[in-house]
Amino acid sequence: MTNLNGKIALITGGSRSLGRNAAQHLANKGADIIITYVRNEEAAAETVRDLEARGVRAAALQVDLEGSASIASFTEQFKHQLNEWSAERFDILVNNAGITSEHPFGQIPEAELDRLYDTNYKSLVLLTQALEPLINDDGRIITMGTGLTRVTFAPMVVYAGMKAAVETFTRYLAQDLGKRGITVNAVAPGGIDNDFNADRFEKMPQMKGILAENTALGRIGRTEDIGPITAFLASDEAGWITGQRIEASGGFKL
Template identity: 45%
Template sequence: MSKGKIAIVTGGSRGIGRSTVLCLARRGVRSILTFNTNQAEADKVVALAAEAGAPALALQLDVGDVAAFDGFAGRLQAALAQMGAERFDYLVNNAGTSSAASLESITPAEMDGLYSVHFKGVLFLTQRLLPLINDGGRIVNISSGLARFASRNRIGYGPIKAAVESLTRYMALELGPRRIAVNVVAPGPIATDFSGGMVRDNPQVNRMIAENTALGRAGEPEDVGPVIAGLLSDDFGWVNAQRIEVAGGMQI
């Protein structure tokens, strides 16, 4: 991975996105990270990235609002200019929301929200940013272990992540002529504030996950960020259209 490259990381103010930005910074890769509402946390990541070895900038973006993408692209171009660049090299479609709905409880509005953020947002943000990504660049989308195995109260989230995995293969096919590789990382349960901190803060849930994981514990953001950063590197240049599950061997 060459120093001086630039990555766009959506949802980079916390959890897996935060870990990714910091891993990239340690490799000399600059980041423009997005946040939805918590600018204070985003600013902390910017400061930590600088300490880790590479400057970063934070931009506000609601990935579920497709109408905002044109304005975001304009602000992104200004941010790139601030970094002395016209284009970027890597895109990590990480931002997301959780859902604990069952078949009986899920509503059309909740399903529409999941679709807007996790699928439609990924598709149309990538489409909008295609003129700004360098040929030979790399894209990583984020799925979930729940796309492979089923769990109660995830009837909206799991299937929409499975759709992201299919979308990844189609992206890889269409972007092949530009030598842009597209892969998908599928984390298992991670101890973050996602889902209201369920994995991190609920001992019973954490223990259940550990008991069903070959390596005997729940995941941490630091387990996933390095994998994403690695997939963006030249070391994985011939890996394309692949699903990498980062779950410690859960439900194998």
């Protein structure tokens, strides 16, 4: 695929798991990378070192993307980092940051509903709104959806509902920004054996086997299955793909 030399990407939640893998694959293609993290400064610094070892510029910015309180200050931080690199704009936004939660429908606390909305939907919309003027024409926006908007797992009802909103927002945003040549797509992973799901698998160790048995390719997903898809959607070759939900589940419950 076309390299991404000279491009700048921002990946929210890029210090670990799917965000880090996406950063690595974009860096392998030559993009300079800015990641965000919430608390784990050590993991963020390690990710930056890893990316720099791949021959690109990298930086980590701390921000808590639960709601709107930090978005204005983060936008200024981000502009400052771009200026450090003698840039005013960037090219690729990967909206990866998010949280998970599971409750039976009748036991969903209102506070948890608010937290999932603020983090997984509200902040994504408002951050994208704040940063859109800084994205170059013909840029790329990639959001992280989930396979759970196609198949159901009852305890994830609120999480999946928020992700459904994100996937619908993706389609509408693609229509809105198409006039600038900016593509907007969602990647929807299936079950992934990573730290995001570690607590769930610890509580239900049989879940990995169930996922593998119901997947056409015969195994549970891995973090490294998703990063290359994100990198493809950021490439020139994906320039005619927009407004799409790309499920990457290995064929779960076909």
